[in-house]
Amino acid sequence: xxxxxxxxxxxxxxxxxxxxxxxxxxxxxxxxxxxxxxxxxxxxxxxxxxxxxxxxxxxxxxxxxxxxxxxxxxxxxxxxxxxxxxxxxxxxxxxxxxxxxxxxxxxxxxxxxxxxxxxxxxxxxxxxxxxxxxxxxxxxxxxxxxxxxxxxxxxxxxxxxxxxxxxxxxxxxxxxxxxxxxxxxxxxxxxxxxxxxxxxxxxxxxxxxxxxxxxxxxxxxxxxxxxxxxxxxxxxxxxxxxxxxxxxxxxxxxxxxxxxxxxxxxxxxxxxxxxxxxxxxxxxxxxxxxxxxxxxxxxxxxxxxxxxxxxxxxxxxxxxxxxxxxxxxxxxxxxxxxxxxxxxxxxxxxxxxxxxxxxxxxxxxxxxxxxxxxxxxxxxxxxxxxxxxxxxxxxxxxxxxxxxxxxxxxxxxxxxxxxxxxxxxxxxxxxxxxxxxxxxxxxxxxxxxxxxxxxxxxxxxxxxxxxxxxxxxxxxxxxxxxxxxxxxxxxxxxxxxxxxxxxxxxxxxxxxxxxxxxxxxxxxxxxxxxxxxxxxxxxxxxxxxxxxxxxxxxxxxxxxxxxxxxxxxxxxxxxxxxxxxxxxxxxxxxxxxxxxxxxxxxxxxxxxxxxxxxxxxxxxxxxxxxxxxxxxxxxxxxxxxxxxxxxxxxxxxxxxxxxxxxxxxxxxxxxxxxxxxxxxxxxxxxxxxxxxxxxxxxxxxxxxxxxxxxxxxxxxxxxxxxxxxxxxxxxxxxxxxxx
Numbered sequence: 001x002x003x004x005x006x007x008x009x010x011x012x013x014x015x016x017x018x019x020x021x022x023x024x025x026x027x028x029x030x031x032x033x034x035x036x037x038x039x040x041x042x043x044x045x046x047x048x049x050x051x052x053x054x055x056x057x058x059x060x061x062x063x064x065x066x067x068x069x070x071x072x073x074x075x076x077x078x079x080x081x082x083x084x085x086x087x088x089x090x091x092x093x094x095x096x097x098x099x100x101x102x103x104x105x106x107x108x109x110x111x112x113x114x115x116x117x118x119x120x121x122x123x124x125x126x127x128x129x130x131x132x133x134x135x136x137x138x139x140x141x142x143x144x145x146x147x148x149x150x151x152x153x154x155x156x157x158x159x160x161x162x163x164x165x166x167x168x169x170x171x172x173x174x175x176x177x178x179x180x181x182x183x184x185x186x187x188x189x190x191x192x193x194x195x196x197x198x199x200x201x202x203x204x205x206x207x208x209x210x211x212x213x214x215x216x217x218x219x220x221x222x223x224x225x226x227x228x229x230x231x232x233x234x235x236x237x238x239x240x241x242x243x244x245x246x247x248x249x250x251x252x253x254x255x256x257x258x259x260x261x262x263x264x265x266x267x268x269x270x271x272x273x274x275x276x277x278x279x280x281x282x283x284x285x286x287x288x289x290x291x292x293x294x295x296x297x298x299x300x301x302x303x304x305x306x307x308x309x310x311x312x313x314x315x316x317x318x319x320x321x322x323x324x325x326x327x328x329x330x331x332x333x334x335x336x337x338x339x340x341x342x343x344x345x346x347x348x349x350x351x352x353x354x355x356x357x358x359x360x361x362x363x364x365x366x367x368x369x370x371x372x373x374x375x376x377x378x379x380x381x382x383x384x385x386x387x388x389x390x391x392x393x394x395x396x397x398x399x400x401x402x403x404x405x406x407x408x409x410x411x412x413x414x415x416x417x418x419x420x421x422x423x424x425x426x427x428x429x430x431x432x433x434x435x436x437x438x439x440x441x442x443x444x445x446x447x448x449x450x451x452x453x454x455x456x457x458x459x460x461x462x463x464x465x466x467x468x469x470x471x472x473x474x475x476x477x478x479x480x481x482x483x484x485x486x487x488x489x490x491x492x493x494x495x496x497x498x499x500x501x502x503x504x505x506x507x508x509x510x511x512x513x514x515x516x517x518x519x520x521x522x523x524x525x526x527x528x529x530x531x532x533x534x535x536x537x538x539x540x541x542x543x544x545x546x547x548x549x550x551x552x553x554x555x556x557x558x559x560x561x562x563x564x565x566x567x568x569x570x571x572x573x574x575x576x577x578x579x580x581x582x583x584x585x586x587x588x589x590x591x592x593x594x595x596x597x598x599x600x601x602x603x604x605x606x607x608x609x610x611x612x613x614x615x616x617x618x619x620x621x622x623x624x625x626x627x628x629x630x631x632x633x634x635x636x637x638x639x640x641x642x643x644x645x646x647x648x649x650x651x652x653x654x655x656x657x658x659x660x661x662x663x664x665x666x667x668x669x670x671x672x673x674x675x676x677x678x679x680x681x682x683x684x685x686x687x688x689x690x691x692x693x694x695x696x697x698x699x700x701x702x703x704x705x706x707x708x709x710x711x712x713x714x715x716x717x718x719x720x721x722x723x724x725x726x727x728x729x730x731x732x733x734x735x736x737x738x739x
Contacts, residue, residue: 119153130554136565143558150550151445154452161455165227172227173234176397177241179220187220191391195222199393202240202383213460222393238395240380247304247323247385248348249333251340252356253295260293274298276346278353294353296346302332310385312378315368319378321385324366334364349381399694417470424477431575432484438559439480442551446476449547450540459543462536472544475519479552483508488574497571498564505557512552514727520545521719529712621674623667623694631687636665639684645676 123146130142179187179195196214199222213225226237253259253273262268264275278292306329311322325333337345337359344356347369354369373381425443428436450469454461487504495503520542527538563569585592625631636652650669669677674694682689717737724733 123149136561140558140561140565143554144562147445147555147558151448154448157452157456158448161458163451163455164458164460170227172225173229173237174226174397174399175224175238175241175395176217177222177224178394178396179222180392180394181220182391187391189216192216192220192222195391195393199224199241203237204383221396234398238398240383241395242393246348246350247307248300249302249336250296250300250346250348251336252344252346253297254343256293256295256344256356260295263295264293270295272298276348276351276353278356294346294356296348296353300348301336302329304385305329306332307385310382312375312382313368314375319373319375321369321373321378321382322366323369323385325364330364334362337364338362349385414466417466417473420470421473424473428477428480431577432480433573433575434569435480435484435487435572435574438556439477439484441559442480442556443473443476445555446472446544446547446551449550450543453543453547454540459539460536464534465536465540468537468540468544471541472548475516475544476548476552478515479512479548480556482511483552483556484574487572491572497569501557501560501564505553509553512549516545516549518720518723521723522716525712525716525719529708529715620671621669621677621694623669623674623677623692625665625667625681625689625692631665631685633665635685636667636681639681640667640677642684643677643680645680646670646673650677 126142126146126149130139130146133139133142177195177199179191181187181191193216196216200214203226213223215223217223224241229237253270259268259270260275263270263273264277273295274297275293275295278294280291281289283289302325306326307323308326308329309324313320313322341359341362343359345359346356347354425436425440428439430436432439447469450472453459454465459465483504486508487500490500490503490507491497523538523541523545527535527542560569625636633652633654637649640646640650640652647670650667650673653666653668654664667677678689678692678694681687721733721737724736
């Protein structure tokens with residue numbers, strides 16, 4: 001690539017001719033151009049050389065690549081990359097550093113993936129061997145090794161990788177972003193990917209990129225999560241996201257000054273041209289200047305796709321943006337500026353003309369856009385120009401969760417989980433005694449597997465995920481109850497302890513398997529159609545079901561087999577709280593049918609009347625406040641009654657946390673009122689409210705969630721109907737679905 005020199009003459013526009021460019025007012029953005037050395041203004045860009053700055057030579061490279069395999073240490077490789085970046089040998093921002101880091105990450109993932117694949121394959125072979133073996137001793141040995149190996153691996157994965165905390169736990173901002181399609185066009189997966197790439201580039205200058213979660217959601221939505229961001233930056237992030245930053249260049253019409261205003265007022269028509277406003281200006285006293293218009297081509301001469309980079313920099317006139325064109329952009333801009341010398345070139349951003357200076361010399365490689373920019377405005381504009389959106393976007397849902405609120409909620413979830421687990425374990429210990437102790441061992445292994453697999457596959461632990469873990473505890477207990485009740489019956493029939501255990505597991509297998517498979521089918525459907533953090537519930541539920549099957553059908557059976565074969569377990573005792581009495585349920589079917597009909601009819605009346613839908617489904621704003629001294633439901637309601645900016649009084653509810661102390665207040669209001677309500681309450685009640693959690697949901701999001709929920713429910717019912725019909729018969733399946 002030839003060296004470029006800035007041409008002073010091209011940097012300062014001449015006095016505008018009568019029908020040419022605009023005069024720069026206060027804060028008027030201008031353009032400085034960098035002319036190329038050749039006469040045409042064209043440059044043929046060369047492929048940049050990639051210098052990694054890494055001097056290390058892998059083993060075997062010195063002898064022409066022959067010999068030992070390269071001995072690559074990933075940690076050393078990363079350290080070398082960071083050292084090269086710090087010394088400037090590995091330039092950042094040109095793709096070299098990012099490529100090197102991506103290569104190191106890919107190498108690390110490949111290495112880890114190979115280890116995990118090998119371990120998984122070995123365990124699979126052992127599973128097949130376990131179920132195929134007929135020797136009791138071999139089964140016990142293989143089963144023991146599997147239990148110890150899987151548990152040990154899960155603990156190691158959890159210790160080494162840890163769990164990624166969801167935004168509900170560590171606090172932050174989450175948004176649902178809708179992509180607005182062009183007229184007559186549809187949003188495609190490639191459009192979603194382009195928007196994700198652009199938004200990632202824009203947000204990287206505001207937050208740490210590694211902390212962001214940007215993922216496609218549905219057909220035209222993007223799901224965004226930014227942990228650790230405070231409420232004061234929500235507006236800044238939203239503004240950066242929604243800015244289209246569509247940069248265009250167009251030669252002004254020769255009669256722009258005389259025709260532009262008339263074309264804007266629809267009193268004149270100029271074929272192939274349209275009137276666009278100049279950015280609003282102010283005089284020295286801060287008074288707005290009269291609006292100005294420019295007549296530009298409808299088909300612009302150059303668009304933002306031709307921008308290779310845009311960087312903020314401090315120049316002689318203050319902060320400016322240095323724009324570099326791509327090779328294709330240079331091939332267009334060179335002939336264009338050569339042909340239209342001494343004519344004004346309009347620089348258009350989001351359908352507003354920043355400036356229209358004269359072209360004094362042809363140029364092709366880039367330009368500087370100057371104006372009344374602050375440092376942050378220049379940085380934001382440069383980021384937007386470098387990452388232009390092809391489609392506008394709209395933030396449909398915004399939710400802020402404070403770290404204090406997240407920690408309190410997590411503590412409540414943990415307390416509820418421990419309380420439920422403790423009560424459940426106490427019950428099975430008292431009811432099933434020694435068998436209950438074995439069930440506890442199996443349950444502990446199942447929970448260990450859940451956390452280990454979540455750490456291995458880098459699943460994020462969310463509050464719905466914690467709910468899935470607690471539900472898994474119930475599923476694990478249910479499986480053990482089925483086995484133990486079958487074991488009780490077999491022992492009553494006079495079988496020996498070893499024979500009774502074997503028969504109990506064999507007969508209970510089908511019930512446990514069918515119950516867990518139907519739940520697994522539901523979880524898979526939920527994961528496929530759910531949105532946002534609900535996926536966390538489905539993930540933990542799926543992992544939990546597999547862990548439950550492993551612990552209930554393999555771990556506990558191996559424990560029983562060791563006990564009976566060694567003579568340690570000679571008999572089992574169970575508590576009997578339910579009397580052996582047959583209940584004629586079918587004889588009471590009329591009473592059950594009448595009672596069910598009354599309940600269904602009541603629900604059909606009450607539910608639409610009370611409308612229990614939350615903000616997530618109805619749309620609007622929700623504010624959750626932690627209880628503070630002097631803050632009561634009555635004080636909040638009476639204060640909000642005096643708020644003139646509210647069309648109707650919000651709903652205030654008191655929530656008592658499970659396993660926690662104090663109260664929470666939930667305020668439901670119209671869309672877009674959350675920030676005003678918070679500020680009004682702070683002022684009127686003289687309270688801090690620093691731990692407030694806010695969420696805003698557009699009506700479109702609520703309709704989408706309802707639609708997805710109905711779709712998931714319908715598909716789930718059909719899937720269960722088909723499975724039960726396949727396993728049993730259609731009458732049983734129909735009865736189950738009706739229930």
